[in-house]
Amino acid sequence: PDMIQKCWWLAFLMHVFIIGFQALDCDFLNVNLNRVIRKNMKLLRNVSHSFPIECLREIKDFELPQEILSHSQMEKRDIKEAWYEISTQAFCIFMGHAFQTTWEETHLTQIQNGLYEQVAYLEQCLMEDIHETKEEEMKYSGTGRFLLNNLELRKYFYRMNNFLEDKKYSYCAREIVRVEITRCFSYFYRFTAFLRRR
Amino acid sequence: MNNWIQLPGCQYVADTECTFSFLKLNVLDEITLRIRAERGNSTSAWYIVDSFIPFLKAQIGPPEVHLEAEDKAVKINISPPGKQMWSMDRSRFIYSVVIWENSARTEERTETVYPRDMIYKLSPETTYCLKVRAELPLQKKVGVYSAVHCVNTTAENKLPPPENIEVDAANQNYVLKWDYAFANVTFQAQWLYGYLKQFPEDHSNKWKQIPGCVHVRTTQCVFPQRAFPDRVYFLRVQASDGNSTSLWSEEKEFRSEAQTVILPPVLNVKTTSHALHAYVGAGPVDLHRPLIYEIRFWENASSAESRILQEQTDFTFPNLKPLTVYCFKARAHLLGEKWNQSSDFSDVVCEKTKPGATSRTWLVAGICVLVVSVPVAVYIVKGLLRCLNYVFFPSPKPPSSIDEYFSEQPLKNLLLSPSEERTERCFIIEDVRSMTVLEEAKGTGGDLRAYHSQASRDSGHYSNEDESSGGKTSEGSVQEESG
Numbered sequence: 001p002d003m004i005q006k007c008w009w010l011a012f013l014m015h016v017f018i019i020g021f022q023a024l025d026c027d028f029l030n031v032n033l034n035r036v037i038r039k040n041m042k043l044l045r046n047v048s049h050s051f052p053i054e055c056l057r058e059i060k061d062f063e064l065p066q067e068i069l070s071h072s073q074m075e076k077r078d079i080k081e082a083w084y085e086i087s088t089q090a091f092c093i094f095m096g097h098a099f100q101t102t103w104e105e106t107h108l109t110q111i112q113n114g115l116y117e118q119v120a121y122l123e124q125c126l127m128e129d130i131h132e133t134k135e136e137e138m139k140y141s142g143t144g145r146f147l148l149n150n151l152e153l154r155k156y157f158y159r160m161n162n163f164l165e166d167k168k169y170s171y172c173a174r175e176i177v178r179v180e181i182t183r184c185f186s187y188f189y190r191f192t193a194f195l196r197r198r
Numbered sequence: 199m200n201n202w203i204q205l206p207g208c209q210y211v212a213d214t215e216c217t218f219s220f221l222k223l224n225v226l227d228e229i230t231l232r233i234r235a236e237r238g239n240s241t242s243a244w245y246i247v248d249s250f251i252p253f254l255k256a257q258i259g260p261p262e263v264h265l266e267a268e269d270k271a272v273k274i275n276i277s278p279p280g281k282q283m284w285s286m287d288r289s290r291f292i293y294s295v296v297i298w299e300n301s302a303r304t305e306e307r308t309e310t311v312y313p314r315d316m317i318y319k320l321s322p323e324t325t326y327c328l329k330v331r332a333e334l335p336l337q338k339k340v341g342v343y344s345a346v347h348c349v350n351t352t353a354e355n356k357l358p359p360p361e362n363i364e365v366d367a368a369n370q371n372y373v374l375k376w377d378y379a380f381a382n383v384t385f386q387a388q389w390l391y392g393y394l395k396q397f398p399e400d401h402s403n404k405w406k407q408i409p410g411c412v413h414v415r416t417t418q419c420v421f422p423q424r425a426f427p428d429r430v431y432f433l434r435v436q437a438s439d440g441n442s443t444s445l446w447s448e449e450k451e452f453r454s455e456a457q458t459v460i461l462p463p464v465l466n467v468k469t470t471s472h473a474l475h476a477y478v479g480a481g482p483v484d485l486h487r488p489l490i491y492e493i494r495f496w497e498n499a500s501s502a503e504s505r506i507l508q509e510q511t512d513f514t515f516p517n518l519k520p521l522t523v524y525c526f527k528a529r530a531h532l533l534g535e536k537w538n539q540s541s542d543f544s545d546v547v548c549e550k551t552k553p554g555a556t557s558r559t560w561l562v563a564g565i566c567v568l569v570v571s572v573p574v575a576v577y578i579v580k581g582l583l584r585c586l587n588y589v590f591f592p593s594p595k596p597p598s599s600i601d602e603y604f605s606e607q608p609l610k611n612l613l614l615s616p617s618e619e620r621t622e623r624c625f626i627i628e629d630v631r632s633m634t635v636l637e638e639a640k641g642t643g644g645d646l647r648a649y650h651s652q653a654s655r656d657s658g659h660y661s662n663e664d665e666s667s668g669g670k671t672s673e674g675s676v677q678e679e680s681g
Contacts, residue, residue, distance in 0.1 A: 089286060116429075158286070
């Protein structure tokens, strides 16, 4: 038993050692991000009272890339990047001209501010990792870094954007996209909750 | 892969390169290109280019720039490059400007600007030139510089804009302060949501008045904190003397959560037999946001610190060494966009853990031992019983070594299984006169054939099935087989 305790202690200390090396800022990510995402999901759900029945006919499957969620080997950084992608894309959609008239201004600014907050947290955390890499690594040629997971997410949002355009930003199209984004957040939120428990 | 599309702009090209746009193509999908040479009616074979995803291969082009001079500042208006390629990244570009005085190229200055921004700290009536490039730092992509644009700054306006804007917190209010050289002017202050600056669209109509800061005569104004819940804002001030208004001051970024002071929390530590508990009491701060509490702890002897961060005020430390002194200190963090808002550490509290943990370990160990030992004991007892049984109640079965000596079945049967019914194979001899066929059955276990006879006396049919079903005895004389 004493030996076992010693081993546990060592593992614990190592874990703390690793945490200590990360910036204090990113440690807040889990606690902070959860709170902000929960708040945003609630806002998005409640901004419309109920989904209009007449829009059910126009519902489309945007093919949320669920295979991303089945990876058990996702690193913390990859998750942050995935969250960054969906947060910025969602923010972009809700900042669009068409959405300016959808909801009351107070609701709209709450959603916009909330999503901006989400994006800003993730950006700050990811930017710190970037600054550690040298300037020379920034090349002119397009060999940037873009995770393939994020490419799938981007295509998913591209389908939503296309849908909005095709339907000429009709009320139904906007509602359908709002519900889809809320659903996307929920899936990802549950996924990161699972990882946090590890 | 069979529906190849002609690429407009790359048909009948005499040069060895051509330019095309992606039109309606989805830049996120993988595409393949193929090229061939043609002369008259003859064509070469197709050369197929390795397939690629345009979005991943693309380079950021030069942005469009418009400049306007405003006194000692230059208003810059940047249109993001690649409307189709970077359509989903439009608001994520970071623009880097290199600006220099036209006459003195050596004094270059590099600044990061928003798509609609002002470049300050310039001299009036001077020609400045600049170039801009767009970057996507998280994708590690840096764009190409735009063409050089030049602009002349104008003479200074009669009424200069206010300078040195500062925001302080006092009680439940914010105090906005600035400097101004002249008297007999009134001021007004406006605010804007911070995120709007990242979008290349015109947001000039989104500025709003700050309550309590309209037509003020002093170089400061006060407004309540709750008017600006924790987010990022920009503030600007303008002077007016009745006839004319000055230009707007420099836009000051204002992070409302950064102004509040957080007091260190009160820390209480209690030991129980199983673990150690810590309770944190927040100081009296009126905030719109919850705090995160951090507890750092270490063994009194060592200096290696560990820490726990959580939103709840109750902390539990389960896996600590028993009978050791641990020391704790706590502090609170305000959840905000810039999360370096922390209180100071509370006073250090030290506690000694109880020995409860060891006895629990022994208990667990004891259970483990029991679980393992019970089957072992059962096994031993069984073995013993077997032994006893053997000694006092021998089994009627003979030892297996007998098999060696008595391999033949009948003898074996005789000796070893007296209780078994002995069956014998028999065959019937019939009246010679009527017998058509008489055949002898072969030895033990041999094939026995069915006899068919036309005899009258013994009219039964006798047949023996295979060995396994045993024999049927019948009437008539029976002759034992001779071996």
